[in-house]
Amino acid sequence: MDITPPITKPTLSLIHSWRIRLKLWKRSAKEFLYDLLIHPTALIGSIIVILYILAAILAPQITVHNPENGNLRNRFTPPAWEKDGTWEFPLGTDAQGRDLLTRILFGSRISLIVGGVAVGISILIGSTLGALTGYYRGKLDSIVSRFADLLLAFPFLIFAIGVMAFIGPGITNLIMALIFKGWVEFFRLVRGEMMSEKSKEYVEAAKANGMGSLSIIVKEILPNIINSVFVLGTLRIGDMIIMEASLSFLGLGIPPHIPAWGSMIASGRDYMLVAWWVSTFPGIALLILVLAINITGEGLRDILDPRLKLEG
Amino acid sequence: MKATKILERVLAALPIMLGVAITVFLFMRLTPGDPVDIMMGRGGAVSEGEIEKLRSEFNLDKPLYTQLGIYLKDAIHGNLGYSYIQKYPVTTLIIERLPATIELAIAALIISLVIAFPIGIASAVWQNSLLDRLSMAGSFLGISMPSFWFGIILILLFGVQLHILPVQGRIDFDAHLSIKTGFYIWDSIITGNHVALISTIKHLILPGITLGAAEAAVIARVIRSSMLEILRSDYIVLARSKGASEWRVILKHALRNALIPTVTIIGLQVGVLLGGNMIVETVFSWPGLGRMVVSAIFARDFPLVQGAVMVYAFTFVMANLIVDILYTYLNPKITF
Numbered sequence: 001m002d003i004t005p006p007i008t009k010p011t012l013s014l015i016h017s018w019r020i021r022l023k024l025w026k027r028s029a030k031e032f033l034y035d036l037l038i039h040p041t042a043l044i045g046s047i048i049v050i051l052y053i054l055a056a057i058l059a060p061q062i063t064v065h066n067p068e069n070g071n072l073r074n075r076f077t078p079p080a081w082e083k084d085g086t087w088e089f090p091l092g093t094d095a096q097g098r099d100l101l102t103r104i105l106f107g108s109r110i111s112l113i114v115g116g117v118a119v120g121i122s123i124l125i126g127s128t129l130g131a132l133t134g135y136y137r138g139k140l141d142s143i144v145s146r147f148a149d150l151l152l153a154f155p156f157l158i159f160a161i162g163v164m165a166f167i168g169p170g171i172t173n174l175i176m177a178l179i180f181k182g183w184v185e186f187f188r189l190v191r192g193e194m195m196s197e198k199s200k201e202y203v204e205a206a207k208a209n210g211m212g213s214l215s216i217i218v219k220e221i222l223p224n225i226i227n228s229v230f231v232l233g234t235l236r237i238g239d240m241i242i243m244e245a246s247l248s249f250l251g252l253g254i255p256p257h258i259p260a261w262g263s264m265i266a267s268g269r270d271y272m273l274v275a276w277w278v279s280t281f282p283g284i285a286l287l288i289l290v291l292a293i294n295i296t297g298e299g300l301r302d303i304l305d306p307r308l309k310l311e312g
Numbered sequence: 313m314k315a316t317k318i319l320e321r322v323l324a325a326l327p328i329m330l331g332v333a334i335t336v337f338l339f340m341r342l343t344p345g346d347p348v349d350i351m352m353g354r355g356g357a358v359s360e361g362e363i364e365k366l367r368s369e370f371n372l373d374k375p376l377y378t379q380l381g382i383y384l385k386d387a388i389h390g391n392l393g394y395s396y397i398q399k400y401p402v403t404t405l406i407i408e409r410l411p412a413t414i415e416l417a418i419a420a421l422i423i424s425l426v427i428a429f430p431i432g433i434a435s436a437v438w439q440n441s442l443l444d445r446l447s448m449a450g451s452f453l454g455i456s457m458p459s460f461w462f463g464i465i466l467i468l469l470f471g472v473q474l475h476i477l478p479v480q481g482r483i484d485f486d487a488h489l490s491i492k493t494g495f496y497i498w499d500s501i502i503t504g505n506h507v508a509l510i511s512t513i514k515h516l517i518l519p520g521i522t523l524g525a526a527e528a529a530v531i532a533r534v535i536r537s538s539m540l541e542i543l544r545s546d547y548i549v550l551a552r553s554k555g556a557s558e559w560r561v562i563l564k565h566a567l568r569n570a571l572i573p574t575v576t577i578i579g580l581q582v583g584v585l586l587g588g589n590m591i592v593e594t595v596f597s598w599p600g601l602g603r604m605v606v607s608a609i610f611a612r613d614f615p616l617v618q619g620a621v622m623v624y625a626f627t628f629v630m631a632n633l634i635v636d637i638l639y640t641y642l643n644p645k646i647t648f
Contacts (some may be wrong), residue, residue, distance in 0.1 A: 276472070
């Protein structure tokens with residue numbers, strides 16, 4: 001019988017192991033891109049999202065108007081294709097005579113930043129806590145889990161509205177309010193997966209090889225559950241963006257002078273009879289972005305994590 | 313046996329509710345801004361003595377844990393404090409507004425179920441048909457649509473352009489409804505006021521659709537996916553081979569089992585319904601709890617905000633509790 005000695009840590013030099021890792025990543029990235037290509041809705045969704053990101057970055061280059069100052073003489077100019085409309089303001093102007101398209105372009109920055117940062121930090125906090133508590137259990141686990149249960153007793157929007165009511169509007173406050181509850185879902189996901197992965201054979205094998213707990217968590221288990229986290233994260237970005245817009249709509253989110261879609265829709269509400277476009281277009285921009293994120297997320301779920309599919 | 317399980321669930325919900333009350337209390341007390349300053353902010357010049365008197369009246373001069381104790385004791389007795397601005401007990405103000413909110417929530421739920429069930433069932437039965445694709449695209453739209461914007465578009469369309477539906481408030485001024493319970497539909501039925509009944513229903517349509525749209529989308533998707541799974545299972549094949557008619561199989565055998573995940577999602581959606589409630593009430597100037605909270609936030613009327621947030625959270629916990637209990641009836645296999 002040919003007994004090959006088990007590969008121990010020192011035999012695989014760090015560089016060598018990273019080379020293998022990189023190769024694996026490259027291969028899975030290639031497979032992933034291929035899957036994306038045969039999944040047309042996910043492809044379209046992600047292209048739209050990328051266009052939004054580009055528009056947000058390049059907003060000052062795309063438009064010549066100032067998003068925060070307008071000329072009152074131009075107020076309520078209708079969209080270009082309507083009577084009295086001009087191509088100088090393709091989507092018309094608002095009550096202060098500011099170009100709507102410019103404000104929509106700049107508004108996409110707020111939505112993308114709030115959605116991205118809130119979800120990113122939520123993932124970081126939730127996954128770290130979930131991984132540690134799911135692996136080690138113990139006192140920390142029962143404390144954090146109780147706290148998570150408590151936060152789950154509040155509907156998300158109500159919670160965010162409550163927090164914003166107390167800490168006041170502003171972009172940092174808003175992101176904090178969203179993270180304050182946003183991490184819980186990632187925590188529960190990672191903790192649950194961690195608990196079920198922990199008892200599997202490959203973890204036992206790693207333990208037998210003398211790997212430390214922390215490196216088992218980071219190198220062995222996390223790569224197996226990162227896909228689910230990624231998929232859930234994508235789907236939650238859309239929710240966070242809607243939440244931000246809802247709070248800004250109520251006047252609790254982004255201060256009114258900064259262009260944000262929610263507050264733009266709110267300001268158009270007062271002029272619905274004379275200027276339908278002021279509320280309508282920011283809403284369409286919002287709807288398309290969230291729709292694109294959601295179909296991307298749904299596609300990613302089919303590609304990366306088919307198990308999640310049953311949950312709706 | 314079932315009764316003990318249910319009791320266990322109810323008891324498990326109690327510490328959560330206590331936790332909710334403590335969280336809300338701490339949030340309110342630990343944020344900057346002295347309540348007395350807020351109350352006095354409108355009163356003009358006030359003497360030191362008066363401020364001290366107010367502080368002791370509201371127990372603000374006592375240590376935090378004593379305040380918490382007093383607050384919890386009062387809350388159990390249904391006393392959620394006094395509104396700073398309206399000078400009424402918070403409980404009274406909330407109870408006054410609740411019927412409007414509940415009536416709207418029920419309307420939204422009915423609308424969403426009426427839309428979701430036929431769509432969900434039909435898309436599962438005719439999977440991949442044009443109907444299926446269109447309704448699933450529609451549900452995607454429903455999920456991604458911000459409700460406040462949808463409400464505004466409905467107002468633009470049906471109120472401003474077509475003038476066929478009212479877009480503000482609960483009832484027309486000339487309906488002369490004598491209010492008994494605050495539930496206008498009920499009140500107009502028991503007083504036999506047809507004009508009021510029609511006016512109330514008309515006022516409910518647009519806010520109800522706005523609040524129910526996202527709900528309908530989520531519920532339809534869940535019904536579809538669980539129906540799809542069930543229609544492939546062995547016992548459905550058996551029911552068919554026994555000669556049961558197709559619609560009997562679908563409605564009696566499959567739908568009953570598809571109800572389990574559906575009830576869960578409806579329970580979870582109560583949270584969305586409650587959150588959406590503030591938004592939709594603001595858009596349609598609906599005189600309910602949500603709109604009161606939003607104006608209380610801007611008036612910095614914290615006891616009122618605090619009380620309302622607690623009512624919302626309790627309703628959410630209760631809804632999930634009810635879902636858990638309903639489970640035992642829908643699926644006898646489930647044990648907690």
